[in-house]
Amino acid sequence: MANNGISDTNQLYNDPNIISRFSQGDDAAFRIIFNEQLRPLCYFAHKLIGQKEEAEDIVSTAFASLWERRQQFSHFNAIKSFLYIAVRNHCYDLLKHRNVVNKAEDVLISTGTTPDIAVDARLLQTELLQIILGELNNLPERSRQILEWSFLEEKKTSEIAELLSLSEAHVRMEKSRALFQLRKLLNDKQLLEVVLLLLAILKK
Amino acid sequence: MQPTSEISPLLVRILYKCWSGAVLNSDEQQALNEWLAATPQNKVVYDEIVSGQWPVSDLQYYNSISYNDNWDRVQQKIAGKERPVKRLRFWWAAAAVILMLLGGVWFWKQQTQLKPEKAVQLADIAPGTQGAILTLGDGSTVVLDSLRNGEVANQQGVKAVLLNGKLLYENNGSANTIVYNSMTTPRGRQFHLVLPDGSQVWLNAQSSIRYPTAFTGKDRRVDISGEVYFEVKKDEQKPFFVNVPGRAEIAVLGTDFNIKAYTEEPYLNTTLVNGAVKVVAKGQSTILRPGYTAQIGEQGNIKVVSADTEQVLAWKNGAFYFDGATLQEVMRELSRWYDIEVVYEPGVPDTRFGGKISRDVNLAGLLRGLQATGVHYRIEQGRKLVVYK
Numbered sequence: 009m010a011n012n013g014i015s016d017t018n019q020l021y022n023d024p025n026i027i028s029r030f031s032q033g034d035d036a037a038f039r040i041i042f043n044e045q046l047r048p049l050c051y052f053a054h055k056l057i058g059q060k061e062e063a064e065d066i067v068s069t070a071f072a073s074l075w076e077r078r079q080q081f082s083h084f085n086a087i088k089s090f091l092y093i094a095v096r097n098h099c100y101d102l103l104k105h106r107n108v109v110n111k112a113e114d115v116l117i118s119t120g121t122t123p124d125i126a127v128d129a130r131l132l133q134t135e136l137l138q139i140i141l142g143e144l145n146n147l148p149e150r151s152r153q154i155l156e157w158s159f160l161e162e163k164k165t166s167e168i169a170e171l172l173s174l175s176e177a178h179v180r181m182e183k184s185r186a187l188f189q190l191r192k193l194l195n196d197k198q199l200l201e202v203v204l205l206l207l208a209i210l211k212k
Numbered sequence: 213m214q215p216t217s218e219i220s221p222l223l224v225r226i227l228y229k230c231w232s233g234a235v236l237n238s239d240e241q242q243a244l245n246e247w248l249a250a251t252p253q254n255k256v257v258y259d260e261i262v263s264g265q266w267p268v269s270d271l272q273y274y275n276s277i278s279y280n281d282n283w284d285r286v287q288q289k290i291a292g293k294e295r296p297v298k299r300l301r302f303w304w305a306a307a308a309v310i311l312m313l314l315g316g317v318w319f320w321k322q323q324t325q326l327k328p329e330k331a332v333q334l335a336d337i338a339p340g341t342q343g344a345i346l347t348l349g350d351g352s353t354v355v356l357d358s359l360r361n362g363e364v365a366n367q368q369g370v371k372a373v374l375l376n377g378k379l380l381y382e383n384n385g386s387a388n389t390i391v392y393n394s395m396t397t398p399r400g401r402q403f404h405l406v407l408p409d410g411s412q413v414w415l416n417a418q419s420s421i422r423y424p425t426a427f428t429g430k431d432r433r434v435d436i437s438g439e440v441y442f443e444v445k446k447d448e449q450k451p452f453f454v455n456v457p458g459r460a461e462i463a464v465l466g467t468d469f470n471i472k473a474y475t476e477e478p479y480l481n482t483t484l485v486n487g488a489v490k491v492v493a494k495g496q497s498t499i500l501r502p503g504y505t506a507q508i509g510e511q512g513n514i515k516v517v518s519a520d521t522e523q524v525l526a527w528k529n530g531a532f533y534f535d536g537a538t539l540q541e542v543m544r545e546l547s548r549w550y551d552i553e554v555v556y557e558p559g560v561p562d563t564r565f566g567g568k569i570s571r572d573v574n575l576a577g578l579l580r581g582l583q584a585t586g587v588h589y590r591i592e593q594g595r596k597l598v599v600y601k
Contacts, residue, residue, distance in 0.1 A: 042282075046277060051277075059498070061514075064285065065285070065518070068285040068289055071286040126253030129257035132223055132257070133227075133257050133260070135224060136224060136227055136228060136261065136267075137267050137270070
């Protein structure tokens with residue numbers, strides 16, 4: 009499974025006890041799961057409803073109800089499915105509500121867009137983003153550093169060149185080579201894991 | 213769940229290949245075509261992924277999602293769900309406050325009898341009352357504190373009538389010129405008004421509303437300041453807009469909401485009780501759901517948080533209702549209702565207050581309810597309240 013390449017979330021996979029600690033009410037284990045899943049879930053919700061604040065509100069509600077039901081979970085995939093399904097359902101509710109509002113107030117509020125209900129497409133996109141960010145970690149150190157600086161921290165090529173004492177042309181070349189490598193790296197095994205989980209979520 | 217299309221196990225791989233610019237084989241191409249044809253939204257997402265801009269285009273948003281803020285939010289929600297227990301404790305606390313309050317009044321009365329010199333120090337201040345100043349279209353003003361039921365003004369066929377403490381408008385249908393009236397509450401007064409369209413408005417202390425005596429245009433527009441609670445009468449033909457000049461505009465249909473727009477408060481808060489409103493500030497906007505507050509900061513940024521509407525509307529129902537309010541927040545409320553100036557001596561600790569107290573008690577009695585370690589109060593001449601260590 010991919011991690012997001014920013015925080016060190018490998019703990020989740022390195023420590024098999026995380027889930028049992030979580031279900032027994034360990035706050036630190038909950039925080040690890042939270043850190044692992046927060047951004048992808050917010051991204052997914054944001055893609056569905058288009059509002060940052062609402063997305064974060066929906067995701068935090070899902071985490072709160074996960075905590076309430078913590079004793080029911082013995083496997084990480086079950087936790088992840090639960091979170092995505094809870095978020096998806098809340099997004100549906102919100103979009104339905106918004107539809108009603110828009111209908112009643114179409115004079116007043118024209119959002120100009122039909123509600124985006126491409127749940128499976130957005131789920132795929134969220135997973136794809138996770139994979140790409142996770143793959144960053146498999147690149148050679150300097151390539152990874154260049155990509156993280158330029159994508160995650162949005163540093164300019166000139167800034168990176170200065171940080172690494174390289175010419176801008178060199179940084180550009182390394183960046184495109186790193187991207188090329190990144191695109192080649194993804195292997196079938198990881199994809200299969202992702203797909204199985206997606207199927208589990210979408211069938212519910 | 214209604215999947216918009218059957219998801220192929222190949223799709224992640226296919227999309228990854230598309231993203232990376234790899235060539236699809238014929239099976240993959242066919243699966244992709246089917247998926248794209250299934251729903252127009254799939255095409256939207258596909259186009260985004262292969263645009264060459266993605267995922268870079270989304271990373272700024274992605275990285276702006278705060279771990280700590282959201283963790284706090286989750287903890288708050290978990291705490292909120294354990295409400296039954298908390299509520300009970302809270303009501304015990306509230307009961308204790310009221311008991312302390314009654315005890316305080318009793319104690320104070322005993323003291324005034326026994327030690328009259330102490331009573332001089334405790335110069336008291338009466339609570340606010342119902343009342344307001346009505347400014348008519350011609351600029352003349354009517355003080356609505358002590359008037360009896362009956363006609364207050366007649367402006368071009370529209371009568372303003374005072375009935376049991378609230379002002380309402382009676383239109384005989386002949387209104388054709390637009391006349392604007394303003395209702396203003398000073399500190400220490402609140403007032404209930406029925407607008408010409410039947411919408412109900414409550415003004416908290418130090419607040420105002422400006423409105424036409426007849427809504428003849430294609431929409432209904434009012435300007436406000438301070439804190440105002442609205443129950444807007446539904447009229448789909450004429451949307452209702454509340455303008456907080458220079459700061460925000462709230463668009464509504466039939467709906468109940470509170471706007472707290474005191475300039476001395478850090479946020480302009482719009483809290484929705486029923487219906488739907490759209491809050492617009494400096495180019496940003498959000499559609500609010502019932503039970504939520506839109507907080508507009510000084511820069512015009514909007515933040516939506518969940519709200520305890522009972523607490524937000526306590527003022528309208530004759531109570532102060534604090535739940536973790538800071539000393540300064542409490543004092544700002546009191547200064548508006550008791551019309552006092554609050555002075556802080558150095559060294560007063562940061563304290564938070566919880567509890568529900570009637571707004572109908574004298575200041576000294578209320579202060580006895582607001583007990584906290586290291587915080588003392590002294591009422592001085594000239595409606596001044598000194599808070600000291």
